[in-house]
Amino acid sequence: TEITENISSTNAILINLNTGRVICEKNSDTVSYPASLTKIMSAIVAIENIPDPDNTLITVSEEIVERLTAENSSMAGFAGGETVSATDLLYGCLLSSLAEYVAVSEEAFVTKMNTKAYELDCKDTNFTNVTGLHNLKHTSTAKDIATIFKYALENETFRNIITSANHYTAPTDQHPFGITLTSTVYSAFSSAGIDMNNIKGGKTGYTPEARQCLATYYVSGTDRYILVTFGAGNGTNTTYDNAKDANTIYKSYIKD
Numbered sequence: 001t002e003i004t005e006n007i008s009s010t011n012a013i014l015i016n017l018n019t020g021r022v023i024c025e026k027n028s029d030t031v032s033y034p035a036s037l038t039k040i041m042s043a044i045v046a047i048e049n050i051p052d053p054d055n056t057l058i059t060v061s062e063e064i065v066e067r068l069t070a071e072n073s074s075m076a077g078f079a080g081g082e083t084v085s086a087t088d089l090l091y092g093c094l095l096s097s098l099a100e101y102v103a104v105s106e107e108a109f110v111t112k113m114n115t116k117a118y119e120l121d122c123k124d125t126n127f128t129n130v131t132g133l134h135n136l137k138h139t140s141t142a143k144d145i146a147t148i149f150k151y152a153l154e155n156e157t158f159r160n161i162i163t164s165a166n167h168y169t170a171p172t173d174q175h176p177f178g179i180t181l182t183s184t185v186y187s188a189f190s191s192a193g194i195d196m197n198n199i200k201g202g203k204t205g206y207t208p209e210a211r212q213c214l215a216t217y218y219v220s221g222t223d224r225y226i227l228v229t230f231g232a233g234n235g236t237n238t239t240y241d242n243a244k245d246a247n248t249i250y251k252s253y254i255k256d
Contacts, residue, residue, distance in 0.1 A: 008241040010231030017224040035205030038132035044152035053086035091167035163201035192240035214242035
């Protein structure tokens with residue numbers, strides 16, 4: 001079904017995970033920029049390559065901090081030289097450090113991401129970095145990201161991370177009380193003044209070129225759904241049109 005509701009997102013797909021059926025979509029095969037929805041793939045590849053993330057300690061390099069700061073990428077409050085668990089890095093989405101731990105370099109880790117995309121038959125996806133930083137060759141589709149999200153949700157560690165509103169990191173020398181990490185999805189819905197209801201979590205994404213992106217996981221009784229949207233808003237990150245669109249689509253197409 002083509003989405004007929006008035007939404008700001010240029011691309012969207014809603015899938016029933018129980019049946020695998022696409023309930024509705026809009027330009028879901030159109031190649032575009034996934035922004036931080038990239039981190040769904042980065043996270044699942046990291047999880048699959050780190051057998052015991054709770055007890056795997058990784059030091060955040062000064063170089064990564066400098067690079068992410070220069071790119072205006074999220075740092076989640078971690079400091080250069082800080083040693084934290086892989087789990088805390090996953091919750092903080094600090095995937096550059098995990099990439100270097102798993103594969104020595106970000107480039108080698110990106111190869112693993114593209115291999116996984118190929119295995120999942122995501123033919124319109126090509127990653128060039130782990131964070132979703134804008135690059136003309138860093139592309140995907142709403143349909144491919146939904147395929148990756150569906151795959152990742154089968155992993156319990158990933159599911160726990162994606163559905164947590166808050167995560168409290170372990171104390172370190174730099175942060176003796178730890179850091180409180182708040183889900184960007186919960187923040188987006190809160191800022192939009194929208195109740196998440198059955199939305200259990202997900203991942204936001206934004207670059208000026210990609211606009212606002214969102215992947216959400218929705219549970220109603222025994223029914224489970226995922227919705228992926230790209231290209232919402234006016235090019236800024238302050239209108240929360242991605243959350244508004246998700247609310248509109250779920251209300252229009254799912255009868256609880």
